[in-house]
Amino acid sequence: MSFDIATFFHNLWNLLCFDPAKPLVFNSGVFWCLFLIFLPIYGMLKNKRTKMMIFVIAFSLYFFYKSSGGFFLLLVATSILDWFFALQIKIETTKKMRRFWLWLSIAISVGILGLFKYANFVIWNINELMKSNFQPLDLIMPLGISFYTFKTISYVVDVYKGKIEPTENWLDYLFYLSFFPALAMGPIVRAEKFLPQLRDNKEPTKQMIYSGFWLVLLGVIKKAVFADYLAQYSDIAFGSADGYSGFELAMAMMGYTMQIYCDFSGYSDMAIGLGRIMGFDLGINFNFPYRSLNPTEFWKRWHITLSMWLMDYVYIPLGGNRKGKLRQYFNLMATMLIGGLWHGAAWNYIVWGGVHGVGLIVHKITKKPLDNYLPSDNKAVKFFSWLLAFIFIVITMTIFGAGDVGTSWTVIRKSFTEFDPAYFSFFVKARYTWCILLTIIFALHFVPVKIYERLTTWFVGCHWLVKLLIFVVVVQLVIQFSSAEVKPFIYNQF
Amino acid sequence: MKKSYKVLFTILAIALVGFFLFSQFDFPEKLGLKKGKFNETLFASDKEEVTNKDTVATQEKKPNKNEMDTTKKTILFIGDSMVECLFPRMSAYAKKNGHTFYAVVWYSATTEVYGTRTTVKEYIDKYHPDYILFSLGGNELFIRDIKENRQKYVDEIIRQFGDIPYIWIGPPNWKPDTGINDMIKSSVPEGCFYLSYTPDQHYDRKKDGAHPTAASSNQWMDRICKWIMTESAHRIRLEKPADGEKARPDDLVLLQPLGS
Numbered sequence: 055m056s057f058d059i060a061t062f063f064h065n066l067w068n069l070l071c072f073d074p075a076k077p078l079v080f081n082s083g084v085f086w087c088l089f090l091i092f093l094p095i096y097g098m099l100k101n102k103r104t105k106m107m108i109f110v111i112a113f114s115l116y117f118f119y120k121s122s123g124g125f126f127l128l129l130v131a132t133s134i135l136d137w138f139f140a141l142q143i144k145i146e147t148t149k150k151m152r153r154f155w156l157w158l159s160i161a162i163s164v165g166i167l168g169l170f171k172y173a174n175f176v177i178w179n180i181n182e183l184m185k186s187n188f189q190p191l192d193l194i195m196p197l198g199i200s201f202y203t204f205k206t207i208s209y210v211v212d213v214y215k216g217k218i219e220p221t222e223n224w225l226d227y228l229f230y231l232s233f234f235p236a237l238a239m240g241p242i243v244r245a246e247k248f249l250p251q252l253r254d255n256k257e258p259t260k261q262m263i264y265s266g267f268w269l270v271l272l273g274v275i276k277k278a279v280f281a282d283y284l285a286q287y288s289d290i291a292f293g294s295a296d297g298y299s300g301f302e303l304a305m306a307m308m309g310y311t312m313q314i315y316c317d318f319s320g321y322s323d324m325a326i327g328l329g330r331i332m333g334f335d336l337g338i339n340f341n342f343p344y345r346s347l348n349p350t351e352f353w354k355r356w357h358i359t360l361s362m363w364l365m366d367y368v369y370i371p372l373g374g375n376r377k378g379k380l381r382q383y384f385n386l387m388a389t390m391l392i393g394g395l396w397h398g399a400a401w402n403y404i405v406w407g408g409v410h411g412v413g414l415i416v417h418k419i420t421k422k423p424l425d426n427y428l429p430s431d432n433k434a435v436k437f438f439s440w441l442l443a444f445i446f447i448v449i450t451m452t453i454f455g456a457g458d459v460g461t462s463w464t465v466i467r468k469s470f471t472e473f474d475p476a477y478f479s480f481f482v483k484a485r486y487t488w489c490i491l492l493t494i495i496f497a498l499h500f501v502p503v504k505i506y507e508r509l510t511t512w513f514v515g516c517h518w519l520v521k522l523l524i525f526v527v528v529v530q531l532v533i534q535f536s537s538a539e540v541k542p543f544i545y546n547q548f
Numbered sequence: 549m550k551k552s553y554k555v556l557f558t559i560l561a562i563a564l565v566g567f568f569l570f571s572q573f574d575f576p577e578k579l580g581l582k583k584g585k586f587n588e589t590l591f592a593s594d595k596e597e598v599t600n601k602d603t604v605a606t607q608e609k610k611p612n613k614n615e616m617d618t619t620k621k622t623i624l625f626i627g628d629s630m631v632e633c634l635f636p637r638m639s640a641y642a643k644k645n646g647h648t649f650y651a652v653v654w655y656s657a658t659t660e661v662y663g664t665r666t667t668v669k670e671y672i673d674k675y676h677p678d679y680i681l682f683s684l685g686g687n688e689l690f691i692r693d694i695k696e697n698r699q700k701y702v703d704e705i706i707r708q709f710g711d712i713p714y715i716w717i718g719p720p721n722w723k724p725d726t727g728i729n730d731m732i733k734s735s736v737p738e739g740c741f742y743l744s745y746t747p748d749q750h751y752d753r754k755k756d757g758a759h760p761t762a763a764s765s766n767q768w769m770d771r772i773c774k775w776i777m778t779e780s781a782h783r784i785r786l787e788k789p790a791d792g793e794k795a796r797p798d799d800l801v802l803l804q805p806l807g808s
Contacts, residue, residue, distance in 0.1 A: 058591070065590050083584065090560045097553035190601055286655050290632055292752040296792075331556070333637040484802050522559045530562060533582045 070120075074194055076239070077121030080270070080324040081278045081532065085452040088113075089328075096332065103255045107229045110332075114234035117198050119297065121238075125196035125385040129164070129232055135162060139215040140220040152214060157211045167203045170195050172196050183207030198398055202231055202353040202476050204363055206284040209245040211367060216247045226252060235328035241339040241547045242359040258333030264514040266330025266523070271528050273323030278532040280495050281316035283527060286307045287488050292456045295464045300472030303465045309488070312495050318357070342449065343498050348421075349413035352447060366391050383418070387411035397454070402462060406453045413446055575663055582682035592692035613795060620645075624675050625797075626668060630719065633759050634683060635797055639768035641689045643795035645785045649791050650675045654803035658687045663701025666706040667803070671681025675799070679784060685728045686719035686758065688724040694727040710770040713782035717772055720760055721745035722753060742772050766791075 072104045078085050091114055099106040118126040139159035174190040176440050181188055209227075212218045221227045230248050234542055258266075291306035298306070322339035329336040343356035353361045372385040387408070394407020428435045450467055456462035482489050513521070570576055571583040610640070624640060625635055635651040642649030652671050654661065662668060662684060672680075691697055706714075714735055718729045720746070733741045749771065751764035760768055773786040789795075 061592070062590055065592070069589065083589075086560065087564065090557070091562070092563060093553060093557050097550055098559070100550070144729075174667065257550060258552075260552045263550075263556060267556060286629070289754060289756060290629075293759065296762060322634075346796070480800075484800050518559060519557045522562060525559055525563050526566065528580065533584060 059449050072119055072121075072123040072519075074121055074123070077197060077320075078117050080321065080328070081239075093331075096141070100255070100257065104225070105253070107225050107252075110234070111225065111229055111232055112436060114229075114232040114237060117234040117237060118232065122194065122196040125194065130198055130228065131200065132163070132206060133147045133201070133228040133231045134224065135159070136210055137221065140210050140227075143210065144220050146242045156210060156214045160207055163203050163207050164211075168200055169193075170199055172395075172399045201240045201242055202237065204242050204360075204367075204396075205245070207232060208242075208363060208367060212244070212246060221249060225343070233329075233334070235325040235332070235334075236336055239318070239325070240324060240357075240359055241322055241336050242363050243336045245418060247337065248334065250336075256333060258330065261514055262330045262333060262335075264334075264521070265510050266327040268510050268513045269323045269327030269330065271327075271525065273320040273325075273327060274528055274532060276316040276320030276323065276495075278320075279535045280491055281320060282315045283491055283535055284313040284316070284495075287485060288313055288455070292303070292461060292465060294458070295461055295468065297475060298468075299477050300470070300475055302475035304469040305481060305492075306472060307448050307452045307465060307469060309492055310455045311344075311448045313491055314451055314455060315340070316495060331443050340409055344444060344496075344501075345440070346443050346447070347436060348417045348443050349384060349446060350417050353410075353414070360393070360396075368392055370395065371447075383415045386414045386418070390414065400458070402453055402457070402459050405459055405462075406450055409450050413450070511543050556590045562764070588697070589694060592697070601758045616777065616785060618785050620647055620652075620729060621679040621784055622675065622677045623679045623681060624650050624652070624671060624677035625683070626671060627654070627682040627717070628657040629653060629655045629759065630683045630686050630717075632802075633765035634717075634763075634772075636762075637785040638773075638795075639682070639795035639797050640789040640793040641769070641773050644789035644793065644795070645783075645787055647679075649797045650677065650799045650801075651797040652803065654799045656687060657803070658772075659684060659701040659705060660699045660731070663698075663704040666708065668705060672675075672708070672712065675713060679782065680714035681710055681717060682714055683717040684719075685725075685732060688728050689721055689723075689725040690703070691726055692729065695731055698728070699731060699735070702732055708737060714781060715742060715776055715780055716740060717742045717762055717771075718744045718750070720751050720768060722758060723777060737781060739779070742775055742780070744768065744772075748786050 068344040076082075076084075078088070085336070095109060099109050115126045115129070118129055120235065136159055139155045140154040143152050146155065161285065170193055173193065177188045177190055180186060209218075209230075213220050226249065229252060230245055233243075233248070236243055288306045288310040291303060292310070295303060319340035325341065326336045337359065339358050341355040343352055346352035346355055369385055372388060373381055375382040376386060379432070388411075390407040390411035391404060394403045394405070394410070396407070397403040430436075452465055453459070454463045456465050513524070555615060567584045571586045576583050595744050609805045623638075625631055625638055631651055632655075635653070638651070639649055641647075641719060648673075654667070654668075685704075688694065694717075714736075716732055718732060719725070719730070725745070728742055729745060733743065751760040751767070751768055753759065753764075754761055759765075770788060773788065777783055777786045
């Protein structure tokens, strides 16, 4: 291939310009090339707090621009407004005015989210109900709007409740809101956890940097090897549910359950890892969710920052469990429906939230009577609890991922009513690599945490050439498993 | 700058340079290793998208007068993931018309993947087909300098078909390509290429935006079979089965992107 300098710069320009179809995802080559430039500059500026902040904000806004174009200004505007509102809440002396600023801030944040995310859903439903023909709005959903809206709401509410002080300057707040590792898909890190780290601006330790790098590598493997590979079959089977047997659809349900875990927890690992490399602890977002023994435990292990957010800013303000059993069940259902709707403007997400609400309520109702009859430390009881919880999770994940309520019903119904194990050998023979990957990721879920911790410690301490070798192997694995295009993360659409 | 940052930077930089250099040689592919797409991404010229006008015009021509071969065939349907969309309906066609039917799906496959390996020949040797359906090109719709980069692979694939009658099914574009359809069309004899991207073909897509939905895949296969039976250079009996008719291939092989 001949080298032409003009072509090179033309292609480079195209790569770096706004393209909604090609967001700057962490498992893309473009991101890593940019990170290679980012890292030494960040390292040099780390001790000069203001310069470091300006540099990181600029990079974060570029990160936003790459997928959302001029909408990065929306993020800037949101940060200005909510920073100002939080200051007003602090300054005001009357409760009435403080409450006014709080609700104004929430109304604007939710309003913007509603416009971009739910306007077309509302129009679609009106058209269905009224047989009208309102045209959908031509909107691009800005990157991570669901995530940063929740961050900004929690910040203003926490200032209102006196849990945190508002930031002294706007840059601090913009840094928190736009911090690129957590911008697109969380974790929804709280201001009370993040801002003190920014104020202290401590040098990251060697442990932090390399354990972060290790997490990034794990995340890349989860996403680019496991999730994208498992997706090949799940997507096809969900897309043609009528053409597949019950057994094949049951396998697709299992596959999607593992795929979404690898996809989203993989992204979270990368985000948390990048945060650590930069010296920021973003907490954890997943804690082996498929080990859960019941729906309540599942929500303590799955998308932890979201479930904590929903608990603190929806469930508890609604009354939590303080106003009697019936009210608690209502609060649980309302919280899960909001959680479902947050994920996407479609009925399948609302149904998904509703089914989880039912699961949580049933668990709350049955927990005490069952605990009286069944010893909770008995291994058989634990196993059946796990099995029941896992089947429940697989079903709800199918509702989440099958596309629409009708398709998910077809998939679930056929999986139960047309399940024929005779397809097993045919399936395994035809899709042996897929089955192997599914088994591996399932088995890895039950490896003791200590093993992962030891591996991390070993990686942190190993020679840099070994780290290089591992990095090269991981990247080559990603290239080997890669499809023609880099697949977007499932949660990127939220 | 902190020492750990320097080390991390060194690791990333060495890896990047290494992968770039690695992508400049041919030997990795001979070892079954894929390469990074540095050249295609950075150095290939950005051609104007083409719209297959000439190819569409050829497909719209009235067919030649080839007679239909009404004997029962052993059909090998091989290609990329589009085969997965098409083979359920094609299985029904095979069942209805008494053909033996084998399907081989290679996910994420390209002309480069098939053209640098003898996979087609290996499955011909395994199943002894007397008719081949080949569906490939969907992963190369937007490759720059397509002829320069891919013509040799297309030629190699056709060489592996040998004397067996074949139909190459073009990709169902979701937007104009950079020349893959025209290139394949010009590489095969007349009546051996089915263009799936014409103004009168509209296929609903799955969530990935690329693969047709189940219903659209069935419509697509119906059109292909009708074209094969009435207009192609190698006409065989492909009477339409009932809608919703279910059948399975006599054997199905799924090859993964990593390799077989």
